[in-house]
Amino acid sequence: MPNRKISTQAKGKLRALYPELRILPDDWNFVIDTDEDEVFYYIATEKKEVITRDHPKFGKLPEPWMFKMVGEGTGKVPKLAYYNRETRKTTRADPRFSADTLENLRNMAQRTEGLEIASSLRRSCKAESMADMDRQPIGKTNIRSKYEIMHTIDSGDGEIGAMNGGVFKSAGDCLHMGYKETEMLRRLKHGSVSMYTAGFIDFQANIGSVYVEFCDGGSLNDVWDQYNCRNTWARKYEVLDQKVHLPEGFLWHVLIGLVDGLAYLANGRYYVSQDVEDTEPAKDWIPVLHRDIKPENILLRSRDTIGSRKYPYCVLSDFGLATDDLGADHPKADHDHLSGLQCGTPTYYAPELCWNTRLQPSEYEQQRKFPPGPGSKHTRASDLWAVGACVFNLAMAESPAEDGGMGGNYPYAHAILPVPDGVPNNIWWRSQASRRKRLDIGDELGYSPELRKSILYMTQWDPAKRPGAAQLVQILKKMVKAAGHDRMPPEELPDWAFKVHDYHSAMPRPAED
Template identity: 35%
Template sequence: MPSNRRTLVPLAEMSTLPDGWIARIDPSNNRVYYVEGNHTTYHHPTFGVIPRPWQLRIEGTGSRAREYYYNTETREKTTNNPRFGKKELESQLLCVPRELRESATVTKNAPGLLQRMKRPDLSFSNSRHRYEIVHTIDDGGGGLGGMNGGVYVVRIKGIGHCKLDVEKRFTPDTLTPLRNGEPNLGVNEILITRKLIHPALANTIHAFIYPNLEHPTAASLYLEFCDRGSLQDLIKQYAKRIGTAEESYIPERFAWHAFIGLCDGLSYLMGGRSFAIDRDARSPSALPLPDWSPVLHRDIKPDNILLRSRSTLTHLKYPYLVLSDFGLATDSPSTDRYQLSSSLFGSTPFLAPELLHHPFPSRSQSRFFPRNQKHSHSSDLYALGACIYNLCRPCNTYIRSTGTEFVGAWSHFDFETWGSLETERWMMGTVSRKNDLDVGGRYSEQLRECVRLATDWDLVLRGNAIELGKGLVEQATRAGFGAADPSWEEMLPGWATRIHSYNAM
């Protein structure tokens, strides 16, 4: 590597680097390379190898500096990322089994994506030996929930520049069929997630249940890797800067971007089609697909909303937001054991008010929902609305009486009502929640009203994601936040989202 170094100005690919990494230029040919301590490489630690014969180079200086990709054989220059070129992607597939080919290619959100996406086949062969683990998210010790037999960032073996996926393994006790013959939670999650095709929902790349559905002993779900962390991470980054010189607020354009996309994902779960993005479906007369089995998520919270980079490396686009973790979901609520019982189910902090006791439960009630109450499409919408409220108004509160610090998505709680109640009993009571979730005067009246509507305590007024989603695009446009790309001032700060270095391995 060259010894004569000069540091780059921030540009799209070079500035998207994990902590500790810097980008430099080889003055002999203007080729970009990366440095971490004593380690030097041409391979981007986040985006990985650029396929031969391409190189990343830079031309110009100062504010006129521009990055481009250079073909050393043809001398072609382009700003199109060759990692995603058709020729390069097809060359990867030659040594990849057919059922795993989606794992070696890149999904790009674009017009007509829903029509082109296909559901992956369910395999009954154990495919784990075909992947290598590049990072352990959870080793199966229960850190991310009792169903997980391990969560890993993986890639197909033997292909240096294929994209990363996430493998979720399931514990054997979640695979054994229930007494009535219905699938257990692990198998149910695979079957539900695999049928979903929407840009705002977790994208299944591959799945296997070995050796069959009747007597499964091993299973894994492979999902597209969402590389920018979770909405909870994002909210915490803003929350912990409250009261400091770096205090900042989420741009309204990003709030609409998140709200519209995720609400459309909920609309799809309910009706099998896009109601907010598809112009035809925005009509008041548009109905759910007749053969669609509606899906209740039942565990919407900022931890389960992930951020994914765009395949086009540009700063003037927001990352995609993706609803994930369908481990508690159901597409058969009339027979689902949790819908038929009144047992507490889901994440307490984001339960809708109708699922809470008034004003708080007795000790014997704390593990149950109120009588005749259960999860619904309306309660899913409330949880999403509470997430958007916390995005706009993150919490950084210290409760002196208990010595407890709440940093992140807690702003929908009214901590003044806590008193001496045990934490779980207090959280399971309506007294713990604010009943007017107003994002505040720094945001438009349209956004304030839409968040209030999504979190209204009156189920009739709140409605569901289809009813709300049909009008969200129009409301965003009225507020001045239509389809235009964000300006530089509206982009998220560099500290707001995660940047990984898994491709440096």
């Protein structure tokens, strides 16, 4: 395909000017053809060779739009714009998210039997509040034929954290657990909670799927890993002035969003608005415990406006271990939960869920049940501690190694390492001796006293001293204001902090496969 000659310097300026180009995944480049001056995207590596007019991350433009050169700019840098082939009008605004496009997609989805409109699109439609959003019922028949798979991230066994492929498949003995998770996701409606799109459980055929929103920015663990790798390098080569830390604005964004999500799980209401000053729960709400909060289960989703400088949405995902927080006399009580059977990720157990070294029973018992007393089961306080530990690790941006020193590969700044000689790893992580008493980010990193106090407050050793999530939201709203980050323009995160996918460059395949 013949294309215009554009210097590397001019391409760099175009990337800086146009979000469509700035957000291209690694290894991807672009050309402008000489026939219609249209922008094409290409990749040429050993693993993949593609040239396409469809953006590898954002997909096709709606008809009749194209992204093209519309004139000569200054300094030999072409002028680009979205061009409507019918009206011949140009715009810098992405037509994928215009009011007309969203309304057309909305109408198409509503006319499609058995398929509800995608959750990320529903978030873009301002006409209805999330709380009033209709959800497709959980079906009894297979609806996989209505979906196409763009990319498979993992096998769906949860080994790498939340399942972020938009679809979770279940079969066999897991169906009843899958139905419970699907039913729970369907009734949860909060911006910081994974959004249900559709689902079915066919007990006779022994298959089931739940379709949830796709979060394109990876997880908090991925962000932490990028910073940790750079800090490990700086420490190794003794160039400590090159260590990097996340902007405080992003930490507040994560903290307040996730705590408001926990408040919603506990009380069924949103509290983050400045107009809301109380902490009362919604009437007849059944509280939900997540029970597996960790950086891998907090996903990131881009803003709906391409090129937006706002921080991505933080989404609490993987509700496979979540349960309703009901008393023993309730007919739907989770008796495994109430009896203290362990579940979740031991490295992110709150201190009260860990065994005191003076009371440790057999190794078998330590791995089977939580200790008696306040930590006999997961609680809203233990979920809150886990969120605080996640933010603490982001702030520290490096971790102790499991064999001693710094330079660890996992976000374990809240832990005491190395594991003592003679103590099995799985026993150490279930003991209170493995936890730091105070998750204190200190003054040296340059963060505000308000952020430091907030993390300390929600990660107090004694669960009785931690606030409720709704109460903490009200406190955090005052804290972020005192820190000046309620009005401060957010400091951008570097491009390398987030994953950028190119799934739209591949041909989709039927979800039946």
